[in-house]
Amino acid sequence: MSLNQVTIAPIFPLWLIILLLVLGSAAAIFQYRLIRKRLGRNKALGLSLLRLAAISLLISFALNPSRAERREHEVSQAVAILVDTSQSMGLLGHPGSGSRLDEAKSLLNGGPSPLLKSLAERFELRLYGLGETLRPIKAGDVTRLKAEGKKGDLTDALGKLTGKNSLAVLLSDGNLKWEGDNPTGIPVIAVPLGDSDGYKDLLLRTVKAPALAFRGREVTIDVTVRGYGYSGLTLPVILKDGERLLTAKNVRLSESPGEGTVSLSFIPEDVGQHNLSVAIPPQFGESLASNNSINLPLKVVRDKIRILMVSGSPSLNYRFLRTAFKNDPSIDLLSFVILRTPSNILNVPVQEQSLIPFPVETLFAKELKNFDLLIFDNFQPHPYLRANDPEKVKEFVREGGGFAMIGGPNFLGEGGYAGTSIEEILPTRWAGKGDYRRDSPLGVKLSRAGMAHPITHLSPDEGDNLSLWRNMPPLDGVNRLEPKSSGTVLLESTGEISRPILTVGSYGKGRVLVLATDYSWKWYMGMVAAGKGNWPYLRLAERMVRWLTKDPGLDPVQITLAERAGAVGQDAEFRIRVSDEGTISLAVFNPDGVKIGARLKPTGKPGEYLGSFLPEKGGTYRMKVETRTGYLEESMAIPGLMEDLDGAPNNERLKTISASTGGKILGRGDDLLKEIQAHAARAQNRFVEERRLPLWAKLYFLIPILGLLGLEWYLRRRWGLI
């Protein structure tokens, strides 16, 4: 024991200890003076010094002297081995060595003296599989590892390593996330896997596409193609809507690795959910074909409903319809009113009248396709339409346009439509000569179909709706029509003989409607007169337009997909709205057309449900929702796991990781065991243990005190003081 090993930790304040020492010294001096006359100077001095020494020793214990003991220990070193198990590790490694994960397994367990065994003899080994998450594994589990899941996060994984590790060994192809932070400070030795020189693949590196598009407006999708091992290749990039080819463009890859960018444009024609796909054809020798295509869900909506309305003459019917359409910001109305007929007198020079020519040629031969809805309002074709214009209207409807005929004296027979293509597409036929009648006003009532049809469903409450229509003012003029078998009568006249007033039907892809009166405006003013406001008429006009233009909002079943695409292995959810609260069924079919399990639960809102299914692989899933009044099919694109995978071995990333952690990237010829040993040797593997032993607790420190006190007692006795 040396003095520099002794430390003090006073149990009293230092001033108190000094005061005690002073008092002890004073007591010894006092004793010396007391006994000096009896024993003489020398003996008195001897006894007093003995007393002073004993008191000083006792007081010195208040300083709490202790002895520090330091011991140095050696610890066994721990090495963490991280095996990358993300999906890219399933791709081919070096020729003849199987997959990259097989390479890792062979490295750890292969050969006459397996690395794992050698390491276990020298170090404390901790093994981990690094997929989407880090999971500890046992040595025996290495052979059972599978390449699956998305790329792992190394920064996160290093932070989660247990215990104190001297270093981490990473077996990976470099396809993992690394943010440059090393929370533990452990050096990482990276062992690159995969053949970066011989890797061949083409992939869609980025596809920039909108999730929402407007019908009739150009959509552009920017695609970047990346190629490994295909320098100088020119290949097509194909854009499809389902199975229908939309467009294709060539892209050239001038180097390897290299990228080429191409913009694909098209004009969506149909509203609704579309499943687009972008693809490049697989090439010979490609490592991975599944990243050559990508599915893109695109919702197409219309920005505005474009209506072309032609009215046979100025009328209240025209004005109130115009008011209704102009009140709706989603409607773009172009109307023509025949202000004068050829038989009218023009008694002023042209500069004094505001009439414009009816551009029949431009409208029907060129522009008609740009409209969503065509309305003939009490419009007689002669002398305005040319012989083939009715055929153009028929073609417009066949291709998906909406067409409404509003009655009046010029309607059908008297208007000269009999026998034309227009009469052919209508859901009603002319009942005979003199079809327009203005005798006694006629009331209207809802037909059975009209009670459930979205056009005439003005109020959500069935009773209110019936009452609303029952109280509509009677019509002063109606056309006498008969429904065709293809037509559905929604409103019919009251009285002994029911005549169809509002009839709907379809032709080709389009929808048609006949309103057999030019007095529907009375439903506007009549309701205003009754103090019920103008909303029933405005709603009727709006719903007629939306139904004719196939607005999904009026369908009996609506499906709303989530904005974010689903993922394999995660519940894909979608919202269902039905107008009929009765029985509802949901069926989901996987990309192979096989029905899979699906769940349906009410959200708590009337007519709203949440549907879901579990996609097991990427592709387009089809959902079919059925109710009593109709059904709807919708599809959802689920991206595949390997869809956006760039599987090229990324040695650059491994170099960055090892350099920034103070580790090393190994070459193919390097001896991993030696490298690990060398790095481990550099790591600190000793620690010092320090212990403190209080001296006053030791017997050999009491002996001098007892000795001093005993000697003093002996001398006092001998010298006759006791």
Added chain:
Amino acid sequence: MISRRHFLSLGLGFAAGLLFPGPKLPSCAPFPQFFFAQIKYRGGEWDPNPEFVEAITEELELRTSINGLKERRLTTVGDPDLFYYPFLYMAGKYEFEPFTPQEREILRRYLTYGGFLFAEDTMGAKGFGFDRAFNREIKELFPAQELKRLPPDHSVYRSFYLVDNIGGRQRVNPFLEGITIDNWTPVIYSMNDLSGAWARDRFGKWINECVPGGEAQRSSAFKAGINIIVYSLTSDYKKDLIHHPFIKRRQNL
């Protein structure tokens, strides 16, 4: 030659017509889209030009595609059928009794929700007689508004003819006034006695002389009348963009 069956059916039809009066509107014109419904009010003189309808309706049918009735319908503001009239007409020379609150409420609702009223002071005395009473009623109906001169680009000046001044029996204002709500002008008012210029006796002679402009002023009154009627049935149709280049070109001719 008429058959016996046809003769009998005509006779039965005539008898039935006497017993059960048919539609309220006489069917002088086939399927009219337009007729005048003239307001009878209390006090003043509600019918200063009783013979005005025939000539303007005749001109309307001759010049436009509109079928009109050559007979007017007389009504009151309290008439339950008021809301089904396409065109309310009100004229007078002298001050009339105020409308009742109930009448005002009906008229306000009619005009606010799409009805149309053409009113004219046939005396043409600003601030007196009919003009004062009518302005009083307008203030009651639309407290936040007052009759204002309709701007030259208003649709009523271009709904059929391109009109830049308003004629009439007299020429007090070369313009029309009105109340505009959003894009619709439900009330149009004139002090030029348009109906006085339209009025014609049963022998086809003009009842009133147009001063100071003579027949050109009468012609202008007919143009204005037709424009007002067409406006009442088409609203601001002529404001649609497609008409702009044509109208501009003609105005520059």
